[in-house]
Amino acid sequence: MCKKPLISMEIRKEQIMAAEKAKKFQQEGNQRDVAAYAQNYGAHREGISMKEVADYYTEWANSNKYDVDLGPDRYQGPKLAAESLCDLISEHRESVRILDIASGTGFLGQELWDRGFRLIDGLDPSEGMIEASRKRNVYSKLICDFMSDKMLNVQTDTYDAAAIAGGMGEGHIPCNALYEMIRIVKPGGYIVIVMREEYLEHVQDYKDKLEPLMKELEISGKWSKLSRKVVPNYSFQNNGVIFIFQKC
């Protein structure tokens, strides 16, 4: 009986902490940073549904502001994901099949193309983001869909690697999508997840669930964890975390 209020108090405390952090950033940052931070915060607001997330990003893409708001001076996710894949794959990059999950306007696709990868597909549920990414001409195929527990229209063991930069968060890619990521990657292939570190605690779908599930998948022989690295200044001066797995 007494457990319920305790849990909701805990959730509330985390939400207050996130809001306080946003306020602190607003007090310290310059006006353009503040606007970009607020825009990003809107995509991650508490209780946002998956559909609302996709629509929010479409509006953001249509305003032509995403690439400036989350440009490389504020957000390092695509670069970190591309560098991680380059560390894993040094040869014959032109024939390596990669799925950029939550491909957005194509920042990661572009980073991969610039490093010699040529077989890059993108997946994103936001039509506006998909259309923006199409203009880059770096993707072989673009799939407009959610990464979730639902089976995608993608054959099992298709990709040599799958990578996510910035696709994890409130209302974004759910915990249980890990199964589907594993399914579509070839045995021996890599899965790279780059996300804001604090979401592991602040997002209720991930708190005490995402990393335990990652571990469970390791114990059950679905993948092995190659590394977990915390990096500073991932986005808006927040730490990021880079997970790298290899499918068994």
Ligand SMILES: C[S@@+](CC[C@H](N)C(=O)[O-])C[C@H]1O[C@@H](n2cnc3c(N)ncnc32)[C@H](O)[C@@H]1O
């Ligand atoms: C912060 S943006 C990152 C985009 C891109 N990877 C980058 O680094 O610029 C988050 C992206 O995740 C996408 N997204 C949100 N929920 C998703 C889901 N369930 N499956 C796949 N992508 C999702 C959004 O549409 C948006 O394009």
